[in-house]
Amino acid sequence: MANPSIDRSAQTLECRLVGQGAPLLLLHGIQGTSEAWAPVLPALLARRCVLPNLPGRGLSPRWRADQPLAHASYYHLDHYADLVHALVTELAQRTGSPVAVAGWSMGVSVILNLLARHGDAALERLVLVSGTACATPGAVWFRGETPEALEREAHERAERLQLKAVADADAVAASWASVRGADLRAVARGIRRPTLVVHGDRDGDCPFEHGRWLADHVPGAAWLPLPGVGHSVMAQAGEALGSSMSAFFAS
Secondary structure, eight states: OOSOEEEEETTTEEEEEEOOSSEEEEEOOSSOOGGGGGGGGGGGTTSEEEEEEOTTSTTSOOOOTTSSSOHHHHTSHHHHHHHHHHHHHHHHHHHSSOEEEEEETHHHHHHHHHHHHHOSTTEEEEEEESOOSBOTTTOOSOOOOSHHHHHHHHHHHHHHTTOSSOOOHHHHHHHHHHHTTOBOHHHHHTOOSOEEEEEETTOSSSOHHHHHHHHHHSTTOEEEEETTOOSOHHHHHHHHHHHHHHHHHHO
């Protein structure tokens, strides 16, 4: 993604734009940024790819004491879902087309919470990568209980997942508190848009069974298991993911 343009929209979120065509929104995970999707983008250039950084990432805003939201609420799935809904609405209005949305890891939780809070208006189809509808039990991205422990763990996890750009430690900690308490299984069962579920069978952060559950319970979902692939699907199997997403969008 050379020299991407940057657009500030949906309450000042930093968004990178690449490609031309129908809109595709790509959501990063709990610790990564929009850069996590870079290995997949060459296969998706027939779409207008919009890659936002959620608060606490990249050039997007950080919490301030004068914010109307408390720190925990600012870095919460509800706030993320509301911001993404605003962005989806804006993209649909600008382009006159419904918006496809793909999420990796926490991005899947954001998509499901978006559906819970705002419904599926303006959504075309969904891609759920390395995600879960209910983290507990089994999906343990972080074990630390203090900010210091989480910061150390986040640094180690970033290296393991080959993340080139990472979220602020306080944003990661608050986001994890939100994700690990969310149960969005009822939402997943009610999805009405075409959906592709992708999961590596060596995922140590969000076990394979969580992806299998989504594939089994999202009505009509297409299922792409990736043998030998861990949590960081884009870094480890970017070509396979990109070609599968491209075919799914063309179907």
